[in-house]
Amino acid sequence: MKKFSKLAVTEFRLFLREPEAAFFTFIFPILMLFIFGSIYGNRQTEFFSGYGSVDASVPAYIAMIIATTGLLSISITVAMYRERGVLKRYRTTPLSSSSVMISQILVGFIMTLIGAVILIITAKLLYNLRFGGNVIDVAIAFILSSSSFFALGFLLAGIAPTARSANVIGMAIYFPNLFLSGATFPKQVFPAALDKISHFIPLRYVVEVMQGMWFGHNWSQHHRDVVILLVILVISVIISALTFRWE
């Protein structure tokens, strides 16, 4: 436990010293909020079934933060640690591979949570953010979505032969997820063809379950999202456990 907590604290510090990662997790979502908030405001509209544009965007941007942490932050960090021999150096100590993985997940989770809280507070202060769900349901949706995407990040790190390829694959998956899932542009504006494609985009299900719980939907309306995210989680955990390499 001592070694695990020290590793987690260290990873936490390193994350904060990484300006790019901190920017995309903490600052970028707020910039998005400012831009789209100043264009559309947060008036209630039938388009978002009685909610405003900001009310719908905040849970969607939280989905974006989850994707950033999983597909970019975790996958690239782990692949880089492996390529540069950091993991191999750990391997010569009594540290276990699960400590390495769990510390990454924990730090990713805390950073995502901080990013989400900053976003929520800003939206509340500037745009009078509305919330129609209950905190526990939103928390469950958040934990499920994060687990699923962080596991996907480990899977990427496991199958990518180099840090560079993890970077490229991560980006190649990240951007379609960002734009075709409803995380940045609401899927209500998608033409039918695009909407079809977006069903193959994993982040779509994060956006749906996060927005659903935010608006106070019943879980029964989101069975499909939950099942898909669980399947991604289980498959990713199995594959990343099998493909985990120290060097």
Add this chain to the structure above:
Amino acid sequence: MPGQSVVKVNTLCKRYGKVKSVDGISFEVYQGEIFGMVGPNGAGKTTTIECIESLRRPDAGEVEVLGLDPVKDHKQLCERIGVQLQESSLPDRLHVDEALDLFSSFYRKSINWQELLLDLGLQEKARNAYVNLSGGQKQRLFIALALVNDPEIVFFDELTTGLDPQARRTMWELVHRIRDKGKTVFLTTHFMEEAERLCDRVAIIDCGKLIALDTPENLIRDLKEGQRIIFTLQDNVDPAQFHRIKYAESVAVSSDRITISGSSDHLISEVVNFLTGNGIHFRDLRTEQPSLEDVFLKLTGHQVRN
């Protein structure tokens, strides 16, 4: 002289695809010695040391370290050994003191890392990020990390590769100090001079096989090359007369430079007596002992760095 055996390797084999990287190597390392494996790059040194460090699983043969099986007892063994790897790094923005604090937390038993900072001359760099350290400072940090659990055996794989001559000498001093604290040191190097200066015993490895294993002095003595006495003539004299010098086994002439070889310890005084006795003027007289480099050349038929 040998203490207790702390590393036992018996007919170790490891192959990568079709290439036999290590091909039936056997040796023992004794408590308290500085044991060196030398050989050219690709000889199988790193593979061997990494099998002992429990980083790799041997294809065949037995390895025992401190009475433990490196494959089965990975965790227990890691508690008791310290390792510096040939190729590894730390996160760029990790500070020196944080790295030491972090690695100390991995072990059940650890020593005060503040003292290690002082010992290794890193105290002024304690708040520096890994990425801003020089090559020598990085290497000293890796030595500190290898010592943080007060290990019984310390492994150094190519410790001085890529360092400038001065930093290399600092490393040699550090290695001696580590041994003086009662630890066993197991190192690999492709610098023959380093092995000769540093190691109590040297294992010469080439193409995955152990070619020789002994103290550097014995290895050189077994070469029976004797010493070479080299000087430059200032007058025009006939070099053929040097064959008359007692104990001179061979005379080589290259313009005005004369090299006289022989195995007797009296050769040097005979040469000097002959030159002064015959009134022959000479300058730049020096003697050359055969080195481990010569041993390697003789045993393998090729240079270390090809």
